[in-house]
Amino acid sequence: MSAARPDFLPFARPEIGEDEIVEVVDTLRSGWITTGAKAQRFEADFAAFLGDKALHAIAVNSATAGLHLALEALGIGPGDDVITTTHTFTATAEVVRYLGADVKLVDIDPATLCIDPAAVERAVGPATRAILPVHYGGRAADMAPLQAIAGRHGLAIVEDAAHALPTTCGGRLVGTLDSAATVFSFYANKTITTGEGGMVVTRDAALARRMKTMRLHGMSRDAFDRFTATRPSWYYEIVAPGFKYNLTDIAAALGIHQLRRAHAFQQRRAAIAARYTAALADLPLVVPPGPADGDTHAWHLYPVRLTDEAPLDRDGLVERLYAAGIGCSVHYIPLHQQPYWRDRYGLDARDFPHSQHAYERMLSLPIYTAMRDADVERVVAALRAALA
Numbered sequence: 001m002s003a004a005r006p007d008f009l010p011f012a013r014p015e016i017g018e019d020e021i022v023e024v025v026d027t028l029r030s031g032w033i034t035t036g037a038k039a040q041r042f043e044a045d046f047a048a049f050l051g052d053k054a055l056h057a058i059a060v061n062s063a064t065a066g067l068h069l070a071l072e073a074l075g076i077g078p079g080d081d082v083i084t085t086t087h088t089f090t091a092t093a094e095v096v097r098y099l100g101a102d103v104k105l106v107d108i109d110p111a112t113l114c115i116d117p118a119a120v121e122r123a124v125g126p127a128t129r130a131i132l133p134v135h136y137g138g139r140a141a142d143m144a145p146l147q148a149i150a151g152r153h154g155l156a157i158v159e160d161a162a163h164a165l166p167t168t169c170g171g172r173l174v175g176t177l178d179s180a181a182t183v184f185s186f187y188a189n190k191t192i193t194t195g196e197g198g199m200v201v202t203r204d205a206a207l208a209r210r211m212k213t214m215r216l217h218g219m220s221r222d223a224f225d226r227f228t229a230t231r232p233s234w235y236y237e238i239v240a241p242g243f244k245y246n247l248t249d250i251a252a253a254l255g256i257h258q259l260r261r262a263h264a265f266q267q268r269r270a271a272i273a274a275r276y277t278a279a280l281a282d283l284p285l286v287v288p289p290g291p292a293d294g295d296t297h298a299w300h301l302y303p304v305r306l307t308d309e310a311p312l313d314r315d316g317l318v319e320r321l322y323a324a325g326i327g328c329s330v331h332y333i334p335l336h337q338q339p340y341w342r343d344r345y346g347l348d349a350r351d352f353p354h355s356q357h358a359y360e361r362m363l364s365l366p367i368y369t370a371m372r373d374a375d376v377e378r379v380v381a382a383l384r385a386a387l388a
Helices: 018-030 037-050 063-073 091-098 117-123 143-153 205-215 223-227 249-260 262-279 314-323 339-345 353-361 373-387
Strands: 056-060 081-085 102-106 128-132 156-160 181-185 198-202 302-306 362-365
Touching: 018 249, 037 056, 037 198, 037 249, 056 063, 056 205, 063 091, 063 128, 063 156, 063 181, 063 198, 063 205, 081 091, 091 102, 091 128, 102 117, 102 339, 117 143, 128 143, 143 156, 198 205, 249 262, 262 302, 262 373, 302 353, 314 362, 314 373, 353 362
Parallel strands: 081 102, 081 128, 128 156, 156 181
Antiparallel strands: 056 198, 181 198, 302 362
């Protein structure tokens, strides 16, 4: 295997500071490294960050786990269906199948690449129990009409906010909207990271209790509470066949300090996005829209789409960028293109014209806080060389 190019600019890279490192080392020396005091502290800090005292925050080992827990707590099961977008990673939909329920995939708004509320309305049927919108790339989905649809039909909303910290919608932080639950991701390339991890937030105390129980094997008491008690407390009860979805204190130690930098991280990402948007304006590209007026975009992704006037196709552009030492990606290969979803539900690309059109022309450029201004200019120069 050849050595990696020393000048290669990766698609994503986390920014880990000394505070995070010190906190992790402190955890390693503490004698308690699984779910414990630091995970609880991270949960409390996260609820405080969102600024809603009514919120319950439940730390989990992935956003996928969080979505599964939320839908399970809502009682989603066989005979039910959940509506979500085809233009997402498979985790958004696969959690529905974990529960034996079915997925209804719908198309996106071609401008925002978020789920199309009109398509959601058309998809609602007698078995529909929930809507699972995705805040694509860090821009909020159009939540007001989705909430209206949910209200008319008695549906729950679980937001996939894996890209959306700190995003606002209608002036409110995502996580504080009127949804049953909202799920964030702290995967390695997200706007803040714990390496692997996620957080579910809800105002519903009953949902929170169920998710906390199911997060750790359906146990009536957390392991931390039992093993650190000052009096005998070995007894617990299994009240449900739960899962193994808890976040470790090692991961939470990262999250405590990453969260404190979330707004600064967003500002740096927004500055990079603004530079891209200005510098690429005269190229045959459709650049991503900014936030709605008065709102904040987290800029987890910066996806561009080639126009019909571009001198090469998406795959050719990806090859040119890699040849120039620049990493990029595609978000996403739509679910209607994936064998499992396509074959199970008999899906046809012609039923999802906006997602299909975007997929055929799109690629995501590097955007992360550790990028220097010179790195941004290098990406712009490589795009100009390829598309001139």
